[in-house]
């Protein structure tokens with residue numbers, strides 16, 4: 001069953017001191033990418049938690065989250081097969097004692113999807129996100145952090161088909177973040193990244209800045225940030241190259257090219 005694309009609206013609650021938040025509403029539409037930034041303890045996780053549980057003034061923040069302009073019905077909130085939001089964090093792991101292929105086949109069957117080759121497509125997509133190739137015969141429990149996250153993102157796109165994805169600090173875990181963003185956009189997903197990564201933040205359409213448990217600002221990316229994005233892209237590629245050389249055990253002597 002495909003879950004139709006939807007629009008998420010976050011209505012204001014209160015900051016940590018109990019003051020009403022200073023925004024009208026934040027709307028997240030299909031195909032949009034949003035990053036949540038801010039110092040430790042500023043309320044980033046609380047913000048995405050509100051979206052994940054479809055808050056109704058019943059969380060610490062007092063926010064309310066609407067789906068297509070309305071309080072979502074119970075069956076959307078409770079039934080994982082109908083829930084439009086998938087959350088993937090650094091700690092998301094799958095503890096099934098199955099091979100990757102068996103696990104995905106089971107998920108395809110549970111979702112009653114009849115499409116030839118979907119398991120293979122999902123593994124192939126996951127392999128676009130990670131440098132450490134995933135084999136269909138590998139055990140789920142033996143996958144590395146980066147492989148697990150890549151597989152979960154590919155599964156969320158092709159099998160769970162959740163229209164809204166929340167990725168909580170997954171960038172540190174050996175996945176090609178620019179490729180992930182590109183593919184998620186191509187699939188018209190709404191994506192929310194909680195991130196400390198400059199490249200991910202600058203690649204997103206908008207940045208929500210958190211402070212003291214509240215939304216302190218919303219920054220629209222765009223042409224003004226283009227030079228910064230281009231520079232960060234070059235730096236990131238340089239660092240990725242260096243990381244690979246260090247991982248391969250090369251001594252890093254002589255000058256390192258700077259972006």
Ligand SMILES: Nc1ncnc2c1ncn2[C@@H]1O[C@H](COP(=O)(O)OP(=O)(O)OP(=O)(O)O)[C@@H](O)[C@H]1O
Pocket residue numbers: 014015016017038039040041042043044045046047060061210212213214
């Ligand atoms: N609006 C709020 N009202 C009351 N408490 C809040 C609010 N927002 C966040 N908190 C609480 O403040 C604490 C820190 O928030 P949170 O974990 O969301 O921060 P964070 O930005 O995700 O931090 P980190 O970067 O360390 O993960 C949590 O205990 C959370 O429940």
